[in-house]
Amino acid sequence: MTGIADRVEHGPARPSWDCASCGRAWPCxxxxxxxxxxxxxxxxxxxxxxxLEEAARxxxxxxxxxxxxxxxRWTD
Ligand SMILES: [Zn+2]
Incomplete structure (x- = not known):
């Protein structure tokens, strides 16, 4: 149920954690x-x-x- 892992659009490019699609800081x-x-x-x-834990690593x-x-913060 991770969903985002098998999509090419708007997933995190590691280790930079910029969006793989639009290049903004993920999550865009x-x-x-x-x-x-x-x-x-x-x-x-x-x-x-x-x-967050993975990004911190x-x-x-x-x-x-x-x-x-x-x-x-945006999830509230
Ligand atoms: Zn994006």
């Missing part, structure tokens, strides 16, 4: 819409926590507060 607006459509609010938060220099805003 279309990716957020897609994620919100695919998951309920609680599932969405769980999925984004997983992405890929980008250890990124401030945690910045990653939190980017990956989780």
């Amino acid at each position: 607006d279309p990716a957020r819409e897609q994620l919100a459509a695919e998951h309920g609010r609680v599932d969405l938060a769980i999925v984004m926590w997983d992405h 890929d980008m250890p220099q990124a401030p945690a507060s910045e990653l939190f805003d980017r990956f989780l």
Whole structure:
């Protein structure tokens, strides 16, 4: 049920975590819409926590507060 992994559009390009389609910081607006459509609010938060943890491993220099805003704040 990961969905996004088998789509070419608006998925994260690792390890930069820019969108593979539009090049903006992932999750870009279309990716957020897609994620919100695919998951309920609680599932969405769980999925984004997983992405945040992976992104933190890929980008250890990124401030945690910045990653939190980017990956989780919009899910509220
Ligand atoms: Zn995109």
